[in-house]
Structure formats: C-alpha cells, structure tokens
Amino acid sequence: EPEVTQTPSHQVTQMGQEVILRCVPISNHLYFYWYRQILGQKVEFLVSFYNNEISEKSEIFDDQFSVERPDGSNFTLKIRSTKLEDSAMYFCASSPPGQGVYGYTFGSGTRLTVV
Amino acid sequence: AQSVAQPEDQVNVAEGNPLTVKCTYSVSGNPYLFWYVQYPNRGLQFLLKYITGDNLVKGSYGFEAEFNKSQTSFHLKKPSALVSDSALYFCAVRATVRGAGSYQLTFGKGTKLSVIP
Numbered sequence: 564e565p566e567v568t569q570t571p572s573h574q575v576t577q578m579g580q581e582v583i584l585r586c587v588p589i590s591n592h593l594y595f596y597w598y599r600q601i602l603g604q605k606v607e608f609l610v611s612f613y614n615n616e617i618s619e620k621s622e623i624f625d626d627q628f629s630v631e632r633p634d635g636s637n638f639t640l641k642i643r644s645t646k647l648e649d650s651a652m653y654f655c656a657s658s659p660p661g662q663g664v665y666g667y668t669f670g671s672g673t674r675l676t677v678v
Numbered sequence: 679a680q681s682v683a684q685p686e687d688q689v690n691v692a693e694g695n696p697l698t699v700k701c702t703y704s705v706s707g708n709p710y711l712f713w714y715v716q717y718p719n720r721g722l723q724f725l726l727k728y729i730t731g732d733n734l735v736k737g738s739y740g741f742e743a744e745f746n747k748s749q750t751s752f753h754l755k756k757p758s759a760l761v762s763d764s765a766l767y768f769c770a771v772r773a774t775v776r777g778a779g780s781y782q783l784t785f786g787k788g789t790k791l792s793v794i795p
Contacts, residue, residue: 567721596782605787606722606768619782654721666712667783671721 565589569655569670576645576677584640584673586655595638596656596667597630599623606654612638645677680705682769684786691759692794699754699789701769710772711752712783713743717765725767728752739763759793766790 568587576582588595597609610620612630629641638657642649655670681704691697703709713725726737733745743754752769767790770783 569721598783598785606770606783606785608782608784611782621782656722666724666727668724669714669722671719 565668567655567657567668567670569653569673571673572671573674574676576675578647578677579644582642582645582675584642584653584655584675586638586640586670587636588638588655588657589659589668590636592657592659592668594618594658595630595632596658597640598654598656598669599651600654600672601648601651609640609653642675645675647677650675650677680709680771680773680784682771682784682786684767684769684789686789687787688790688792690792690794693761694758697756697759697763697791697793699767699769699791701752701754701786702750703752703769703771704750705771705773708774709752710774711743711745712770712772713737713741713752713754714768714770714785715765716768716788722768725754759791761793761795764791764793 570585595612598606600606608621610624610630611618627643631639652672652674654672656667658667659665683702685700711728714722715725716722725741726735726743728735728745736742741756743752745752766788768788769786772783
C-alpha cells in the first residue's frame with residue numbers, strides 16, 4: 564500500500580536555528596498538508612498546498628513557517644527560527660483529487676525537539 | 679468554526695467485549711467525518727470515513743461508526759475488542775462547503791483505548 568514518507572523521524576535543534584522537515588507524498592496525490600501534535604494535545608492543521616501554492620493555512624502558520632515542493636516528489640516544511648513551543652510531532656499528509664473526500668494519508672511523523 | 683469533541687480521555691474494555699469511542703462534532707452544513715488510529719511512535723492510520731449514504735460505515739480491522747445527524751455524533755464501535763486494538767483514536771471533521779468551514783481536517787483531542795486481556 565502506498566505510504567507517505569517523512570524524514571527524519573526525530574530531530575533535535577537549538578532554539579533560533581532553522582529546521583527543514585521533509586516528506587514524500589504519495590505519487591498520484593495532488594493535495595499536501597502539514598499538521599502538528601504538541602505532546603498530549605490534539606492534532607492541529609498547519610497548511611495545505613495545491614498546484615504549487617498554499618491553499619489554506621491556520622493561525623499557527625505564521626511568517627516563521629514556509630512550505631515548498633522543490634521537485635516532483637518532495638514536500639518540505641521549514642521553520643525559520645525555532646522556538647521552544649515549536650517542539651511537537653509534525654505530520655505530513657496527502658490526498659488524491661477530491662480534496663480529502665477520498666481520505667487523507669498521513670506519514671509517521673517527525674518528532675521535533677527544540678532545546 | 680468547526681470542532682470535534684471526544685468526551686472520554688480513556689476507555690477501558692475487556693477483550694472480547696464490545697467497545698464504543700464517542701465523538702460529537704460541530705460544523706456548518708453537512709460534514710465529512712473520519713476516524714484515525716495512532717499506535718505508539720507511529721503516524722495516523724485511516725480507519726473509516728463518512729461522506730454520504732448509509733449512516734453505518736464499516737472500516738478497517740472490524741471497526742464501524744454510526745453517523746447520527748440529529749445528535750451530531752459519529753461514535754466508533756467494534757463488536758468484540760482485541761488487545762491489539764489498544765491505541766489512541768482520533769475523530770476528525772471536514773466541512774463540505776468552503777465558507778461554511780475549513781476544508782481541512784479538524785481533530786478531536788483523542789481517546790486512549792485500552793483493551794484488557
């Protein structure tokens with residue numbers, strides 16, 4: 564069964580540093596997403612991406628965050644200057660045409676720890 | 679704004695007994711509803727969804743969920759629980775009409791299911 568792949572699985576970074584989280588969505592999917600889950604809390608939407616541009620973003624997704632699809636396969640989330648409160652599990656997801664009606668496939672996540 | 683409530687932080691059930699994990703939602707218009715399961719150190723795995731049609735939806739691993747529009751609920755059920763069902767379960771909602779809510783998934787806070795041997 565096709566999977567969404569995320570790397571790295573764990574990342575530790577110092578406050579103020581830039582991090583890039585990487586994702587390889589399912590190849591025939593058109594919509595791409597980032598969600599995050601702070602420890603013990605619910606999963607929160609960050610951003611959706613379609614046709615090489617952001618289609619929707621949440622209040623969490625401020626100027627410190629950016630997304631990119633640099634080639635035909637990777638989808639990245641960059642945090643420009645990390646804060647302690649950015650520590651969370653970050654999930655990438657993708658969905659086929661229909662914008663989620665047919666379901667979303669999530670990756671296993673990247674656990675980001677900011678120290 | 680759309681929201682999901684999972685009123686129970688934890689549900690304990692004996693192996694072989696039926697299980698129910700509760701979910702209620704709030705969204706303008708008709709909802710798309712989803713259940714996901716998360717095992718330790720793993721991602722979110724899709725279990726089932728309600729888009730339209732029959733109110734009883736069957737999904738993976740013997741799980742099913744019943745959509746009740748009048749009660750705005752989408753409870754997850756399984757007739758006979760297995761120890762391997764022990765995990766964290768998330769209910770999620772998506773609006774069907776842009777402008778009535780977000781096209782993106784809004785999750786509940788999750789319910790930890792423990793199946794006791």
